[in-house]
Amino acid sequence: MATEAHHYYVPNPSPYPFILSTGLLLMTSGFIFNINHYAPGVWMMLLGFLCVLYVLYGWFGRIIGESEGGAYSKWEDRSFRIGMIVFISSEVAFFAAFFGALFFMRRIAIPELASFDHDFTMYKSFTDAWPSAGPGGVVLGHAYEVPKFTPMSAWGIPAINTLILLTSGATVTWAHWGLLKNNRQQLIIGLFLTVALGIAFLCLQAFEYHHAYTEMGLTLGTGAYGATFFMLTGFHGFHVTLGTIMLIVILMRSMKGHFTSDHHFAFEGVAWYWHFVDVVWLLLFVLVYWL
Amino acid sequence: MTTATDVHAHDDHHEHHPAGIMRWLTTTNHKDIGTMYLTFSLIMFLVGGMMILGVRAELFKPGLQLMRPEFFNQLIGVHALVMIFAALMPAATGFANWLLPLQLGAPDMALPRLNNWGFWLLPPAAILLTLPFTLALFGIGDGAVATGWTLYAPLSVQGGLGVDFAIFSIHLLGISSVLGSINIIVTIFNMRAPGMTLMKMPLFAWGWLITAFLLIATIPVLAGAVTMLLTDRHFGTHFFDAAGGGDPILFQHLFWFFGHPEVYILLLPVWGFIPHILSAFTRKPVYGYKAQVYSFWAIGILSVVVWAHHFLTVGMPVPALLYFMYSTMSISLPLAVLFFCWIANMWKGSMSFETPMLFATGWIILFGIGGLTGLVLADVAADAQYHHSYFVVAHFHYTLFAGGIMGVMAGVYFWLPKMTGRMYNEKLGKLHFWLTAIAFNMTFIPQFFLGLAGMPRRIPDYALQFADFNMISSISAFVLGLSQLLFVYNIVSCVRGHGEKAADKPWEGAEGLEWTLSSPPPYHSFTEQPVIK
Numbered sequence: 001m002a003t004e005a006h007h008y009y010v011p012n013p014s015p016y017p018f019i020l021s022t023g024l025l026l027m028t029s030g031f032i033f034n035i036n037h038y039a040p041g042v043w044m045m046l047l048g049f050l051c052v053l054y055v056l057y058g059w060f061g062r063i064i065g066e067s068e069g070g071a072y073s074k075w076e077d078r079s080f081r082i083g084m085i086v087f088i089s090s091e092v093a094f095f096a097a098f099f100g101a102l103f104f105m106r107r108i109a110i111p112e113l114a115s116f117d118h119d120f121t122m123y124k125s126f127t128d129a130w131p132s133a134g135p136g137g138v139v140l141g142h143a144y145e146v147p148k149f150t151p152m153s154a155w156g157i158p159a160i161n162t163l164i165l166l167t168s169g170a171t172v173t174w175a176h177w178g179l180l181k182n183n184r185q186q187l188i189i190g191l192f193l194t195v196a197l198g199i200a201f202l203c204l205q206a207f208e209y210h211h212a213y214t215e216m217g218l219t220l221g222t223g224a225y226g227a228t229f230f231m232l233t234g235f236h237g238f239h240v241t242l243g244t245i246m247l248i249v250i251l252m253r254s255m256k257g258h259f260t261s262d263h264h265f266a267f268e269g270v271a272w273y274w275h276f277v278d279v280v281w282l283l284l285f286v287l288v289y290w291l
Numbered sequence: 292m293t294t295a296t297d298v299h300a301h302d303d304h305h306e307h308h309p310a311g312i313m314r315w316l317t318t319t320n321h322k323d324i325g326t327m328y329l330t331f332s333l334i335m336f337l338v339g340g341m342m343i344l345g346v347r348a349e350l351f352k353p354g355l356q357l358m359r360p361e362f363f364n365q366l367i368g369v370h371a372l373v374m375i376f377a378a379l380m381p382a383a384t385g386f387a388n389w390l391l392p393l394q395l396g397a398p399d400m401a402l403p404r405l406n407n408w409g410f411w412l413l414p415p416a417a418i419l420l421t422l423p424f425t426l427a428l429f430g431i432g433d434g435a436v437a438t439g440w441t442l443y444a445p446l447s448v449q450g451g452l453g454v455d456f457a458i459f460s461i462h463l464l465g466i467s468s469v470l471g472s473i474n475i476i477v478t479i480f481n482m483r484a485p486g487m488t489l490m491k492m493p494l495f496a497w498g499w500l501i502t503a504f505l506l507i508a509t510i511p512v513l514a515g516a517v518t519m520l521l522t523d524r525h526f527g528t529h530f531f532d533a534a535g536g537g538d539p540i541l542f543q544h545l546f547w548f549f550g551h552p553e554v555y556i557l558l559l560p561v562w563g564f565i566p567h568i569l570s571a572f573t574r575k576p577v578y579g580y581k582a583q584v585y586s587f588w589a590i591g592i593l594s595v596v597v598w599a600h601h602f603l604t605v606g607m608p609v610p611a612l613l614y615f616m617y618s619t620m621s622i623s624l625p626l627a628v629l630f631f632c633w634i635a636n637m638w639k640g641s642m643s644f645e646t647p648m649l650f651a652t653g654w655i656i657l658f659g660i661g662g663l664t665g666l667v668l669a670d671v672a673a674d675a676q677y678h679h680s681y682f683v684v685a686h687f688h689y690t691l692f693a694g695g696i697m698g699v700m701a702g703v704y705f706w707l708p709k710m711t712g713r714m715y716n717e718k719l720g721k722l723h724f725w726l727t728a729i730a731f732n733m734t735f736i737p738q739f740f741l742g743l744a745g746m747p748r749r750i751p752d753y754a755l756q757f758a759d760f761n762m763i764s765s766i767s768a769f770v771l772g773l774s775q776l777l778f779v780y781n782i783v784s785c786v787r788g789h790g791e792k793a794a795d796k797p798w799e800g801a802e803g804l805e806w807t808l809s810s811p812p813p814y815h816s817f818t819e820q821p822v823i824k
């Protein structure tokens with residue numbers, strides 16, 4: 001609650017939200033035209049993407065300017081913190097949908113498909129097992145043949161990636177300690193290591209996808225297993241990418257001398273986000289790769 | 292990255308803002324944004340209403356008269372999506388924007404630019420939803436989404452271009468709701484006047500706080516579900532396809548994990564309105580404040596664990612059926628607490644029946660009917676008979692039109708003098724209430740009986756035995772639709788400055804910080820926060 005004798009900072013009118021929404025309208029409708037094979041889709045997406053990039057640069061630039069210009073006191077800072085916690089909670093719910101789908105298919109749908117009386121089912125040789133790409137059959141008029149595939153083993157690249165992300169969680173915390181002690185060098189080295197580990201994770205993940213598609217016969221279309229594997233790890237990888245970009249911005253700001261030991265919400269917001277991405281990975285490692 | 296920013300040139304004591312359209316495109320003011328939300332909501336309410344009048348016209352008599360069945364399907368689905376996401380939810384968010392800073396004693400919402408973005412995502416979402424109607428005229432695609440608002444797989448996997456547009460419309464609406472919720476949660480936790488503890492906070496803020504929590508927990512799940520739908524449609528996944536080990540029922544679980552809490556997302560802000568209105572027109576303090584807060588919490592928590600009552604007939608194991616039946620019915624306990632509080636609030640009050648009070652009392656009765664018929668549908672054995680019939684349609688219109696929209700109308704009449712500084716025309720307001728209440732009942736009571744007699748929903752044609760009740764329902768629906776013009780007239784004339792000037796506190800019994808400000812309030816609300824004792 002506000003006890004500070006201070007006016008809450010209400011920003012001036014801003015064009016960015018409207019431009020951002022326009023950009024998103026162009027991107028989404030362009031994407032729809034594109035996947036339905038209407039020609040102008042790509043150009044709409046591109047134009048929309050430029051709008052979004054312009055806004056990201058301008059809007060965040062403005063916020064950083066306000067922050068460094070001293071517009072935000074503890075009161076505003078608290079708003080950002082609560083907001084970030086709520087935002088991350090919504091991300092948790094988003095991942096929960098895909099974990100829920102994994103649970104449902106593996107524990108309910110596939111056992112049920114395998115459980116029907118032999119005389120009354122079209123899936124006669126289908127047994128309840130995981131990983132599974134389903135019993136096969138006709139999909140929307142096209143025959144779906146169960147592909148031969150090798151499931152992803154947990155104890156290769158995924159285990160290394162687990163170590164990488166856990167280490168990166170430690171390095172970002174170490175950087176935070178540096179910031180709190182006013183040790184700028186520790187802050188910058190810590191952030192640099194975190195960014196490097198994030199990029200290493202993404203490279204290994206890309207290599208793993210390539211391997212899956214070219215040599216293991218494992219694709220997005222490999223039934224229940226392929227769909228949950230790629231959607232869960234894919235959205236996670238997307239979040240790691242966003243997190244890495246955010247870390248790079250924070251690193252650049254640190255090198256410019258931004259943040260003090262008692263005024264650094266942006267740093268902590270990014271660190272929270274990074275830890276969230278880390279926790280999601282641990283769940284992925286256990287539920288998607290290992291068990 | 293840093294751009295030069297003159298943060299101190301800004302001064303929040305003055306009303307300087309760009310003029311004309313730029314004011315609305317760029318505003319960071321909670322009242323401007325609230326006004327945009329409410330205006331958008333009213334427009335979309337009329338758009339969604341016209342769609343369903345097309346449906347009722349087709350159902351006026353048996354046989355196919357006016358439209359192809361495909362177009363009929365598009366109208367019912369888009370009607371529901373428009374009414375839920377573009378009329379009722381923005382109305383609630385618009386009120387949150389207008390009222391929360393006034394009621395909590397805050398200068399503005401906590402995150403003003405984010406607030407503006409939340410609104411400006413809505414028109415693009417509405418464009419995406421309705422654009423396929425237009426595209427079809429030019430030979431692109433086959434019209435809007437025709438699966439009903441629930442987008443059940445596998446129909447939605449097979450559907451045309453309209454489904455893709457609906458998927459991305461839902462994504463934008465979802466982002467908007469999450470942004471709105473973030474802003475409201477932050478405002479409630481961080482912007483209250485000194486001394487206003489959570490348990491001294493107005494019930495409207497409580498209702499919205501629980502709503503925001505529910506949105507944060509469930510909207511992303513809907514986003515996940517429609518994302519799976521998109522990849523099933525275009526990128527070869529098998530989430531909802533048995534051949535690949537998926538299951539269409541998975542979609543129903545994900546959808547209704549969002550869909551049931553959505554009912555309370557629509558209703559909780561209205562439950563926040565009602566005690567304020569009842570207390571003002573009975574000249575009594577709010578009855579059972581704590582009981583109402585705890586009931587909000589209980590209903591909020593229960594609402595995320597009961598979703599499968601929407602598809603009890605789909606073929607679930609008996610223990611699951613029993614669980615979902617009993618857990619659903621248990622919601623009626625905290626809901627009954629609320630009903631007792633509302634009734635006790637009126638007990639021995641010195642009541643007067645201005646338009647807001649008419650709507651509030653009518654609302655209690657009609658929403659009560661919605662609740663009781665829901666209890667019938669939650670019963671596994673009875674639901675086997677009623678599922679997917681017009682009984683369901685009548686039931687959820689009692690909860691969402693009466694319980695939702697008529698509650699919002701009560702709020703509009705109650706706070707319109709505060710927002711515009713003008714009194715609406717009381718005679719027309721009362722006429723609006725009586726026409727709405729009577730026409731509403733005449734529209735939907737016949738549908739209960741049609742459902743009991745076995746008329747299925749979402750079918751453009753029906754058996755001859757259903758003809759009379761459908762005719763009554765259709766005529767009444769048109770009366771209901773036309774009487775909303777009185778509502779529009781009342782609002783427009785207040786906004787344009789006609790009518791008597793409203794006092795700072797136009798309702799004698801009203802309580803709350805918003806009535807301590809002028810009508811209309813200054814551009815920036817509480818620049819100095821009041822101290823609550």
Ligand SMILES: [Cu+2]
Pocket residue numbers: 550551554598600601
């Ligand atoms: Cu429900």
